[in-house]
Amino acid sequence: MNKLYLHTPNLADRNFAALAALFPNAVTETIDKNGDVVRAIDADVLAQEINSHVVKGKEERYQFIWPDKKKSVLLANAPIAATLRPCREESVDFDNTENLYIEGDNLDVLKLLRETYLNRVKMIYIDPPYNTGNDFMFNDDFAEDADEFYARDYQYDGDGNRMVRNLDSNGRFHTDWLNMIYPRLRLARDLLTDDGVIFISIDDNEVQNLRKVCDELFGADAFVTEFAWEKKKKPSFLHKNIGKMNDYIL
Secondary structure, eight states, X not given: OOOOOSSOOOHHHHHHHHHHHHOGGGEEEEEOTTSOEEEEEOHHHHHHHHTSOOOOXXXXXXXXXXXXXXXXXXXXHOOOOOOOOOXXXXXXXXXXXXXXXXXXXXXXXXXXXXXXXXXXXXXXXEOOOOOSSSOEEEOOOOOSOHHHHHHSOOEEOTTSOEEEEOOTTSTTHHHHHHHHHHHHHHHHHHHEEEEEEEEEEEOTTXXXXXXXXXXXXHOGGXXXXXXXXXXXXXXXXXXXXXXXXXXEEO
């Protein structure tokens, strides 16, 4: 009998198991926030095993950080209780086609695809929100209960996922965008083959931040090039500053 899993795996558990297998002497026990005794990795022992220069505390180092970055990492690793449902009535030649069109929150979809397509995708192209101050982005706050979720006066997509407009007056203008893009790119990386390539469209509001995120997730050595493409022949005469005619693809 086949066992059907109703949720995606917790990637943090997998990472823990991998570290425990490599460095069993770094496995310890501690008390979590609920007062329960749990297994953990001793960072000090792990640093000794690595036997290289390890930076910690306030020691200066090159890094790219923003508020809630740790939550973005947890969000990428966290499991979800979801599955993909085929829509035969909306499909064309469902049993014979070799193409798939998947509709849903891309973070959830990436987590579901990861189990089947881990390191199997040759090319990914994404066109995320450009963060112009008018774009809608998913609000990945899963801490609310259902009553609070539906009571808020926000926008929703067709599947009921809450979306918010990231206005440039928002004090978290870049933070919210980075919290949105980071976990999705982290999962996209897991899908790519070793010689796979990802193309990402962006404008100049976040192109520098996107490059830093990609350098961290894919490695700076994996960067190929940045295309600047002409999106219009001449700027709008109503533009308040300098007319923009180019966008970018990393």
